[in-house]
Amino acid sequence: KEIAKKNVEGVGLLRAEFMIADIGIHPKEAIKQKKQYKFIDKLTHDLETFCQAFHPRPVVYRATDFKTNEYRALPGCEAWEPLEPNPMLGFRGAYRYVANPEVFTLELNAIKKAREKYDNLWLMVPFVRSPEELSKVRRIVAGEGFFDSPSFRFWMMVELPVNVILLEEFIKVGINGVSIGSNDLTMLLLGTDRDNAEVASAFDERSPAVIWALEKVIKTCHKFNVTTSICGQAPSTYDDLVEKLVKTGITSISVNPDALDNARSIIYKAEKKVAKGKTNN
Secondary structure (H helix, E strand, O other): OOHHHOOOOOEEEEEHHHHHHHHOOOHHHHHHOOOHHHHHHHHHHHHHHHHHHHOOOOEEEEOOOOOHHHHOOOOOOOOOOOOOOOHHHOOOOHHHHHHOHHHHHHHHHHHHHHHHHOOOEEEEEOOOOOHHHHHHHHHHHHHOOHHHOOOOOEEEEEOOHHHHHOHHHHHHHHOOEEEEEHHHHHHHHHOOOOOOOOOHHHOOOOOHHHHHHHHHHHHHHHHOOOEEEEEOOHHHHOHHHHHHHHHHOOOOOEOOHHHHHHHHHHHHHHHHHHHHHHHHO
């Protein structure tokens, strides 16, 4: 509610994980115990809190992207979560929605209930490994009637190299926008884990490879009239990157609340430069 009073255009990334962790039970365990309606009601309440505070500005809800090691922190996880050698590249994101549609449907039901009061709630799908996977997820979302509403927007995270390389194919599946997850995209492009102190110094969101990927995504989305955003630590940290993104034509930038004022100032100055350049041309 405090952030909603600030000069912001909405919520660029509302994480599911904190809210679901607060519910305090693994969703499959909730289904098993026939407590799924309590799960839905609690998530609906939390979503409405954000939507009410920011209405009519959009709230982009990123569906669950728990990794198996994170899910295992929830009560009732033991029967449902495998032990994986590399959870970052394991059972997570969109793959889960296809494998366990009954769990994804709990989220969708909560979104649907929240949207009965507040139509500013959008959905973003994380960690999508192929256009075919996105198509399967979209069919699940369509089956719940979301696309019947003209105010609904369906976004996809761009955080895997395959999302950059095959972006046109992902767009053709039917999305309204993308948000670039610069943290995971950088790690996967450069092959380094920013959370591992041994190799963290090799993590560089301003690497030429990362900049090339950002520019390619923005230009491809422009071609197909799809909006582009970025969510990750980079735009909150690097002023020069924000300026570059604005010049390239990004639609919106999502930053940490403590970086709002500085980001607005950088964006304003960058847009003035772009406008001046167009005037001179």
